[in-house]
Amino acid sequence: MENSILHLENADIYQRDNLVLSKVNLTINKGDFFYLIGKTGSGKSSLMKTLYGDLKLQRGTGAIVGFDLKKLKDKEIPFLRRKIGIVFQDFKLLNDRTVFDNLLFVLKATGWKDKEAIKAKIEEVLDHVGMKMQYYKKPFELSGGEQQRVAIARALLNDPELILADEPTGNLDPKTSLEVMELLNEIHQSGKSILMATHDYALIVKFKQQTIKCEGGELFEVAQG
Template identity: 40%
Template sequence: MIEARKVSKIYKGKIHALQNINFSIKQGEFVYVIGASGAGKSTLLKLLYREEEQTSGRIKIGNTFVNRINHKQLYLLRRQLGIVMQNDLFLSKRTVFENVAVCVAAVSDANDNEVMVRTNDVLDVVGMLNKSDRKINELSIGQQKRVAIARAIVNYPAIVLADEPTANLDSKAALEIMKLFFKINSMGTTVIMATHDSTMVNTVRERVLELSSGELIRDEQGGGYTRYPDNKDVYIW
């Protein structure tokens, strides 16, 4: 589904953000991308959705080589992807419903009824259907993150990319948001998440890609946040 081969990213000043990265991810996997700040986690996600271009190597999603897509065709790639950023941008004067519905209208020719059904469906999935008429600035940070997730999945993407989605949340809200990502993954969607949440990684063991100074130093199925994780560093469900 996703294949990265000998991928490197060098910024101006010869800053090596990523160096010779290799991995393959199958459809339906849940993958944590971990590492210290500056390890290259966000850069890797940006390469996957072509916010940035790799300096060398190749990235393939499905049958598409990401670096070969011209800018006019980028929307075809991004239709396959749902993206949740650390700091989400919303239409502040619009309602929850409108913030999600606009994402359907932007990439499809769905009629008004289809837009309404799809929007309500995903708001129900993320637990925000009862707040669909609220303005974004009336919501808590955790509720806003739920809306961001709804936007990411409203077009039924094969892959969801999430960059530190719980970074600004308290532990209770973070746990609820993580449960949503596991729910989305259980529906068959591939989830790739950059995170610093050691407790969550240790609690729900999934595949771990660990970066250090731009290098992939660990690729482990069912791994913890570190090679020898603290068994006490877990959530009580």
């Protein structure tokens, strides 16, 4: 447990009043990469939402990056989200702002004040994802893969202890999916921990990592092929 950044024990995951996963046990340690697989409606998104504070943990115990999910108060959720990076399938970028301003918005919202530090941090994360030269563009001027790179840059802004990627390649073609996966793989190799929900079995086969599956209301580890 010393090394764990996510630990769930006998956790029941609800979507509104429906129990979608019961008695979930999961530990992710620093530096781990887990795939989360399962059919649509099997509970993957509900589990993810519970981890970033969108859904309440009602039964069992859960801790993530130092926060107790059972006791999590609404006012603590922004602080939790500073310590995790979230990457969504549909990018969730602000279309009326440039790439730079999308990232600026997040840093200001999470308490950054120093203009020079802000500029340096934005340049650093955009460089990391290969988007430094596109800082002035609006999201609709970018391809899907480029938008997802910006979304990954956004997730890296506060040096998160854990990245939650919810179907990050779901809206991308196979070639772009591969590029985004290679980027996530590099980020993992730099020491970040990642939990990635995905339907893309080709990526799971190519980039082998520990895999957990939602099925029949349960979460279990899948043996490596």
